[in-house]
Amino acid sequence: MSATTFDPSQYTRSPILTMASGITLCGALVDACPDDAPAGVKKASKKLAKVADGARAAWSARKQKLAKVSDASAQLLDQEADWSWSALRMRLQAYALLPVDRYPLAPRAGELVVLLFGDEGLDFLKSAYPEQSASMASVLDRIDGEKLAKEIEGLAGKEFVAQVRHVQPRYDAMVKAMLQRDETTGENLLDQVRAMQGAIVMYATKVAATADEDDLDSIEVVRAALRAIDNHRVALGRRAGAKGAAAAEDGAAPAGEAKPVG
8 A cells, every 4th residue: 555545444344352452452542543533533532442441341350250269279279178078077987986885976976977978978079169069068958957067066076067167158159250250251351352343443434534535644644543453453463474384383273273182
């Protein structure tokens, strides 16, 4: 394209965006909006800024949610739950080993082990988070439903029953947060990206419409206002080229193609 020609159609295509690049691009376009732009352009610029602010807020909220339920924190809580339930069971098992003539409740401790954990023992602690949460909750429900809490506390110790109760609501919250993260956050952020794409196209179209083929200065003003879009596309092209070259060298799948599993 020469310096004297201008093709507005190139700005009617939605740019390829991530959350980060979309927010950055929107900000650059808003900052470059001409001070003397027509009312329609300024209105579109305000809409662009608003959409970017919404995307930034959604992205921040997602980061906070992920920080609260990071994989590392989930593993630590899962480990705490495993140890807590193992400790309670071992306390009852240990009591069941005491001599009956001196500790007549020893057989009852053994009965409680079977009653609460059955033949499977602690196998439920190896299950996925949702299944483990449900299994732990069912044992607690049985303890409360059959009014076994005081009896177990007397045999195993109040601290051990209190600890499994302490773990349960936190474990439930962790599982729910992980499920919500997996089911909703991805879709929500995709909506934000699409909103930015639409706002960018609308803004760019209005800016491009102010170019006058017979007025070179107006064309230069439009190019300056939309240069961020041009630079964004150039950067994407360079990254795609670099990835393609790297894939060719190491046998990896080119960008945009999935590598076979296994």
